[in-house]
Amino acid sequence: MSIDFGKASDKFDAVMCTTGGRNDMVQGGGVFTVTCHDADGNVKWEDGFHNLVPSQGLQYMSASFFNATGYTTQLYFGLITGPASGTTFSAGDTLASHGATGFGGWSESTDVGSRKLITFGTPTTNTPSITQGTSNVFTVTGATTIAGAFVTTASSGTSGFLFAEGDFSADKVVTIGDTLAVTYSFSLTSS
Numbered sequence: 001m002s003i004d005f006g007k008a009s010d011k012f013d014a015v016m017c018t019t020g021g022r023n024d025m026v027q028g029g030g031v032f033t034v035t036c037h038d039a040d041g042n043v044k045w046e047d048g049f050h051n052l053v054p055s056q057g058l059q060y061m062s063a064s065f066f067n068a069t070g071y072t073t074q075l076y077f078g079l080i081t082g083p084a085s086g087t088t089f090s091a092g093d094t095l096a097s098h099g100a101t102g103f104g105g106w107s108e109s110t111d112v113g114s115r116k117l118i119t120f121g122t123p124t125t126n127t128p129s130i131t132q133g134t135s136n137v138f139t140v141t142g143a144t145t146i147a148g149a150f151v152t153t154a155s156s157g158t159s160g161f162l163f164a165e166g167d168f169s170a171d172k173v174v175t176i177g178d179t180l181a182v183t184y185s186f187s188l189t190s191s
Contacts, residue, residue: 028053028061030164030186032149035135039177049148051166051184054093060153060161075151075163076115077136077182080106082147087167095152095162106165108150111142112180115155129187140178147171149182 030051036044053061080087088105116136123130148167154160164184174180 025190027190028186028188030151030166030184032166033183033185034146034149034168035181036172036174037179037181038175044178045172047168047172049166049168051151051164052089052091052093053164054089054162055091056094056161057151057163060163074155075118075120075153076155077118077138077184078115078150078152079109079112079138079146079180079182080148080150080165080167081109081111081145082106082167082171087147087171089165089167093162093165095154095160096158106147106167109144109146111144112138112140112146112174115152116182117155118151118184129185131185132183135181135183138180138182140174140176140180143173143175145171145173146180149184151184 030053031048032051033046033048035046038044082088082105090105093105116138118132118136119134120130120132146168148165150165151163152160153163164186
């Protein structure tokens with residue numbers, strides 16, 4: 001008598017391949033525009049420049065949106081003065097490493113009054129960028145050199161988040177009585 005033994009085994013391999021799929025990413029960036037008027041209201045100069053959103057600003061955006069932590073509806077402009085050797089910016093910049101203390105490659109100008117509250121318009125489906133509703137005006141109280149601008153969550157001091165920073169095409173000399181009108185637009189795009 002013969003006994004037959006059967007052996008059964010199953011093997012399953014799965015591979016998922018996609019072609020033509022979407023790999024959407026979001027890119028963002030902002031643009032500052034600054035117009036200087038003299039004491040008589042005449043335009044002395046105008047400059048526009050792109051910003052750097054340092055790591056602290058990226059962290060602030062992510063934590064605010066995904067974790068609902070640290071979010072504030074209030075952002076503020078400040079103006080930058082730089083060292084004679086030139087203004088420098090880096091991804092590691094924080095408000096605490098700059099501000100009025102002057103550490104690193106720039107410091108906050110103290111000759112243009114206090115920081116200004118930014119009020120943004122409302123983005124739409126067709127225009128997802130967000131633009132400041134009206135310009136903020138700084139009045140120059142002491143002759144100085146202005147090198148750029150920044151956006152922060154703090155109305156004063158160095159304890160807030162540094163959201164964005166940027167510099168002019170060249171440093172600008174301003175005198176007492178000049179005014180600086182600053183606007184900022186931030187855009188998000190899908191790529």
